Amino acid sequence: MNLNETRISTDAEINASLRVSLLALFGGAAVWLVVGLALGVVASLTFHKPDMFANCSLLTYGRVAPAANDALLYGFCLPAALGVILWIFARLGQTPLALPIVPVVAANLWHLGVLTGLVGILVGETSGHIWLEFSRAASVLLFAAFLLIAMTAAATFGARRERELHPAHWFLFAALLWFPWIYSTANLLLATNAPVRGVVQPIIGWWFANNLVFVWLALVGVGTAFYLLPKIVERPLATTGYALFAFLTLIFFGAWCGIPAGAPVPAWLPTLSSLAGGLLIVPLIAIAIIVIKTIGGAKVSCSGGPFCFTKFGMVCFILSGLMYAAGACPKYSRVLEFTWFGPAQVQLQMLGFFAMIMFGAIYELLPRVMNAELPFPKLARLHFWVSIVGVSLFVIPLAIAGVEQGIKLQHANVALADVNASALMFFRISTIGQLILLLGSLLFALNIFVMTIRWKIALFKTALAAIKAPLPVSEVKA
Amino acid sequence: MKTGLGVFIVAAVALGSSWCGFVLAPTLQLGGAKLATVLNSTDTYPTQRTGDATLGLQIYRANGCAACHTEQVRQDGVACEVLLTGLGKNQPEEFKKFVQSLLPLPEWQHHSKELTAAFKDWNGTLPQVVLGKTDKESADKMADLLKAAGCKSETRIYAFGTDIARGWGVRRSVAADFLYDNPVQLGSLRAGPDLANIGVRLADANVQLQHLYAPQSVAKNSTMPAFRYLFEIRKIGSTPSPDAVTLPKEFAPAAGCEVVPKTEAKQLVAYLLSLRANVPLYEAPFTPVISAKP
Numbered sequence: 001m002n003l004n005e006t007r008i009s010t011d012a013e014i015n016a017s018l019r020v021s022l023l024a025l026f027g028g029a030a031v032w033l034v035v036g037l038a039l040g041v042v043a044s045l046t047f048h049k050p051d052m053f054a055n056c057s058l059l060t061y062g063r064v065a066p067a068a069n070d071a072l073l074y075g076f077c078l079p080a081a082l083g084v085i086l087w088i089f090a091r092l093g094q095t096p097l098a099l100p101i102v103p104v105v106a107a108n109l110w111h112l113g114v115l116t117g118l119v120g121i122l123v124g125e126t127s128g129h130i131w132l133e134f135s136r137a138a139s140v141l142l143f144a145a146f147l148l149i150a151m152t153a154a155a156t157f158g159a160r161r162e163r164e165l166h167p168a169h170w171f172l173f174a175a176l177l178w179f180p181w182i183y184s185t186a187n188l189l190l191a192t193n194a195p196v197r198g199v200v201q202p203i204i205g206w207w208f209a210n211n212l213v214f215v216w217l218a219l220v221g222v223g224t225a226f227y228l229l230p231k232i233v234e235r236p237l238a239t240t241g242y243a244l245f246a247f248l249t250l251i252f253f254g255a256w257c258g259i260p261a262g263a264p265v266p267a268w269l270p271t272l273s274s275l276a277g278g279l280l281i282v283p284l285i286a287i288a289i290i291v292i293k294t295i296g297g298a299k300v301s302c303s304g305g306p307f308c309f310t311k312f313g314m315v316c317f318i319l320s321g322l323m324y325a326a327g328a329c330p331k332y333s334r335v336l337e338f339t340w341f342g343p344a345q346v347q348l349q350m351l352g353f354f355a356m357i358m359f360g361a362i363y364e365l366l367p368r369v370m371n372a373e374l375p376f377p378k379l380a381r382l383h384f385w386v387s388i389v390g391v392s393l394f395v396i397p398l399a400i401a402g403v404e405q406g407i408k409l410q411h412a413n414v415a416l417a418d419v420n421a422s423a424l425m426f427f428r429i430s431t432i433g434q435l436i437l438l439l440g441s442l443l444f445a446l447n448i449f450v451m452t453i454r455w456k457i458a459l460f461k462t463a464l465a466a467i468k469a470p471l472p473v474s475e476v477k478a
Numbered sequence: 479m480k481t482g483l484g485v486f487i488v489a490a491v492a493l494g495s496s497w498c499g500f501v502l503a504p505t506l507q508l509g510g511a512k513l514a515t516v517l518n519s520t521d522t523y524p525t526q527r528t529g530d531a532t533l534g535l536q537i538y539r540a541n542g543c544a545a546c547h548t549e550q551v552r553q554d555g556v557a558c559e560v561l562l563t564g565l566g567k568n569q570p571e572e573f574k575k576f577v578q579s580l581l582p583l584p585e586w587q588h589h590s591k592e593l594t595a596a597f598k599d600w601n602g603t604l605p606q607v608v609l610g611k612t613d614k615e616s617a618d619k620m621a622d623l624l625k626a627a628g629c630k631s632e633t634r635i636y637a638f639g640t641d642i643a644r645g646w647g648v649r650r651s652v653a654a655d656f657l658y659d660n661p662v663q664l665g666s667l668r669a670g671p672d673l674a675n676i677g678v679r680l681a682d683a684n685v686q687l688q689h690l691y692a693p694q695s696v697a698k699n700s701t702m703p704a705f706r707y708l709f710e711i712r713k714i715g716s717t718p719s720p721d722a723v724t725l726p727k728e729f730a731p732a733a734g735c736e737v738v739p740k741t742e743a744k745q746l747v748a749y750l751l752s753l754r755a756n757v758p759l760y761e762a763p764f765t766p767v768i769s770a771k772p
Contacts, residue, residue, distance in 0.1 A: 046703050047669075050693065054704035061703050062542020124540030128661035157482060165480060173482065174489035181493055185501055190661070198511055199653040200504050201662040207500040211493070251489060255496035262552045264651040264664070266507060272499065338548055338668040409668065412643030416671050417699045 015369045017096035018087055021152075022369055023452050024107035025083035026362055030445040032075020032114055033355070037438040039068035044431045047424070058122045066133045067121040072350050073131065073213065074142065075114045078179075079107065080358040081220040082149045085172045087365050088227050089153050092169065093160025099152045106148035113141030127191040129205045131212060139187050143180065150176045167243035171223025174251060175216055182211045199265050210258025214324060217349055218250060221317060221357045222287055225310050228361060229294050232307045238293035246286035253279040257324070261333035270330075277328020284321045287314070304381030309360030312388060316352030320345055323399070335410060340423065341402025344395050351437060352391040359383065359444060366451065375450040379443045386440035394433030401426035514654040517758035524657055527752050534749025537742050539661060541705070548665035549656075549674045549753065551647035554639035556763065558617035560609040564630030570602035576627055577608075585619065605632070634765040645679065646672040647755060649762040655755045670702055677754040684724060686747040687739050692729040708743035711735050 045052055046061040053059040082103075090097050097103070117134030120126065126133040134142070153176055157169075186208035189196050196204065230237045237243055256276035259269045291314050302308045323345040326332045336342070363380050367373055374380050401423040408419045513522040527535070538544070565573060577597050581590045589609060596607060608631065609620055617633045624631040637649040651674050656662045680686060688695060691709050693702035709723070711731045721744075722736040731737055739747075758764045 047701050050701050051704040051706075054706040057541075057707040060541060060705070060707075062545045065545050066542055126539065126542070128539035128544070128663055130666065165482070165485070169482075170485045173485045174492075177486065177489050178493060181497070185497065189501070189505075195660060196505055196509055198508060198657045198659070199662060199664075200508050201656075201660075202664050203504045203508075204501055207496065211496070248488070248492075251492035252495075255492055256499065259500070260666075262550075264550050264653055264655065265504070266653070269500065269504065334552075337552075338666065340667070342666060405668075410640050412640045416644075416668075417697060420669065420701050421699060 011368075012371070014090050014094070014096050015371060017100045018090055018369050019455075021086060021097065021100060021103035021107065022083045022365070023448075023455070024104050025079045025086075025110075026366070026448055027452055028107060028111035028114075029076045029080040029083070030441070030448045032071050032079075032111075033441045034438070034445055035118070036068050036071030036075055037434060037441050039064050039071055041431065041434050041438060043068050044427065044434060047427050048431070057124070063122050063124065063126075066126065066130070067118050069346070069350075070121065070131070070133055071114070071118055072355075074117065074134070075111075077217060077350060077354050077358070078142075078146075079110055080362065081175070081217075081224075081354075082107075082110075082146070082153075084224055084358060084361045084365070085153055085176070085220065086149070086156065087361075087369070088168055088172060088224065089156045089160075092162060092166050092227070093156060094162050095156060095159045097152065098155035098159050102148050102152045106145040106152075109141050109148070110145035113138045113145060116141065129186075129190050129201070131209045132186055132191055132205065136187075136191060139183070139191065143183055143187070146179055146183070150180065166227065167237055167240055167247070168223045168227035170244075170247050171219045171226065174247075175219040175223065178211065178216050178219065182208050182216075199263075202263070203259065203265055203269060206258040206260070206263075211255060213346060213349060214257060215251065215254040217354045218254065218317065218321075221313065221354045222246075222250070224357050224361050225291070225314055228306065228310050228357075228364060229291065232310070232364075233295050233298035233300055235294065235298070238290060242286055242290045242293075246283045246290060249279070249286065250283040253283065257328055260337055261328065261330040262337060274328050274330055274333075277325050280321060280325045280328070284318055284325070288318050304384035306360040306364035308384050309356045309363065309387075312384075313353050313356030313360065316348055316356060316391065320348040320353050323348065335406035336402060337406070339402035339406040339409070340398050340426075341406065344398035344402055347398065348391070348395045352395060356387060356391075359387070362448075366448070370451055370455060372451065372454070374447050375454065376443075376447055380447055383440050383443040383447075386436055386443065390433050390437035390440055392433070394430050394437060397426040397429040397433070401430075508653060511653065511657060513657065514759050517760060517763055521757070523654060523757050523759065527658060528748060530745050530748035531752035532749075534745035534747070534752075535659065535663075537708075537746040538749055539663060541746075543673075544663035544665040546665075546667055546669035546702070547671070547673045548668055549672065550651040550664050551641045551649070551672055551674045551755070552639055553637040553642055553650040553762075556635060556637050557611045558609070558614055559607060559611065559634050559636065560617050560620045560624070561605045561632045561634065562608050562624065562629060563605045563632050565602070565604070566628035566630065568628060570600065573597075573627075573629070574600065580623070585616070589616070611638070634767075636764050637762065641672060644671075647675040648766075649755070649758065649764050651755055652759060652762050654759055654761075670700075673750065673753055674755045675753060677751040678756050681751060683747050683751060686750055687723045687743060688725055688729075690743055690746065691723055691737055691739075692725065695726050695729040705743070708740050708746065710738045710740055712738060 042059060043061055043065040086097060086103060117138030120135035120138060121133050125135045157173070186204060189204050190201055195201060226237055226243060253276045257273050257280060259265065259273035261270045261274055263270050295311070300307050327336050327342060327345065363374065405419055405423055408414045408422065515521070516523050574597050577593055580586045581593060586593065589612065592610060600606060609617060621631050621633050641647060655674070685696060689697070690705045692704055693700040712735065714734055714736050718736055719738045721738050723739060725737060758766060
């Protein structure tokens, strides 16, 4: 009988159990964030100088643009999310990470999968479906890695000492179920040798894209915020009832969005989606109320810390959700469809909302998990201000360009070349926004990597000291 | 929501219901879709692509053309137009009087402006549009009236909307258009024009190749990237290649060289030329125009 099993784990033990896994997940995520934003800049260069990569098939717009998006979503958003989920599950359950070696293996599989997928896209090996561009080998790696981490998370969840569930549990638990389901469905029905026929393909593609980019990111982002905000302001979430309402409406309405209003498919599909898009306002309002009631009047000195990141992320979530609902409304969709408004919403969702929440969570958890201060706390705070400027300059001009493009496309006498020319000025500004975001991502990566290197040096020193230390007397005798 | 199992069940029900709605139901409804029949004809649609065009779809996929181009035309609605094609025994002046006599009638009142304008300076040239944009009921009524007056008329159905006004297509895209595509690449952004009907709009293979090699030589101010890696620039041998792309001077290669498309470029163009969504279908009807409109 081991007495340790009944003892409540100390914070230090919990943190130590998470250390290697989280570094593996976040380190790779930081690399892919930089890569994704850099690829995004390369993609947007095409609009400033169209024949820049005329002789280079690897960097043609149609390959770089999806590669950039996939690097951000699969490379950064998902592994960062998985790391944060593991941390929250361990913290809320007051238990060390179960199976601590599994996420390390899974993180490496995951990053290998992303690398395979991205190289595949650049050489032309893509499935041709939005957000599913990765080749089959890459998808299998990602799926296996996700299952391993979900298993670890579930085991940690099962071993929890605190039986009461926190609202964050619902959101994150649902997210763990959501991804394997949608990812396997989409890959098995679209990216195999015998895919479904005709327009069923895009229908399933839209369903998948909506459930991943909108619902999944919302579940993890909002769930994380519901954990972080009360913790930082040191009051309970206001209130559990509201949170339950927001959770249920988000998953029941959100899962039905995504089919564009004018799609060449049976009319009942886009009609249902439009309806669900309108109803999406309900969870958005509920979430906004919860955030305001929880943090309203709280005196937290922040100046660019995790609290600021999370607040800004939630503001972006509400905006992104409103943009999404507007795009689903048939009246506006006629104008906004096929314009830069859609990409603007996606980027706001990924970089304005989700990445911000993740940055906040990582800056909050990393010093605890590593039991060391951030190497450059000032750069971390600078990262916040850089991100705000970057996201605003990237997304707002793109959205305005989209609205203008949509209005001009409605007038058949305005030539397409003139429509595009009018968007160029907005593009120039949004490219500057991308460059600023890239700078921010470098600050983030710098903090994570210097921290990792310092930790490895310390480990090495400890090991060296252990080797050099004189043997204890007891062992000498033996 | 007190236990993990509760959360699991609720989430599974939420996602499961949307899975049934947007994955299972469309597969059951459309997964076994068969060829459509062209309206007023026994022809089936779509026709199978040639081998080159089928391979070209994969070139289209591999180069991510769908990142900037949609393949779906939208329409605002369908309307009828009534054309006067023969006067019978009537004189133009008599016909004008006949139209005048219609104007006070209540059922034609909302068409009165149009009718007055149409026949104000008319000198008897045929065919002449009587009603330009009307519903089926009024069109039939007008056709009956014209028949009773001893004139010949023709009623045409047409789709309208900005995409159609731009010349991107003749009707909206429907599910049947994509039966043979794999993957189906509808596209979601129009940084370039819609391609649903590009095989009809720009049927010249050489212009297509020229456009791929140097987009700005065909469409000035185009933001499309050039796809020069799909072409080979080589010295002209003893005889020039029959495939060589003819280019305007400022885009032409150095003297003594020619631009020859690689197989991929030829396949891609074969695919583009196979994009012809121009037949009327039950769910997207229109009357094909045999002679070009003036």
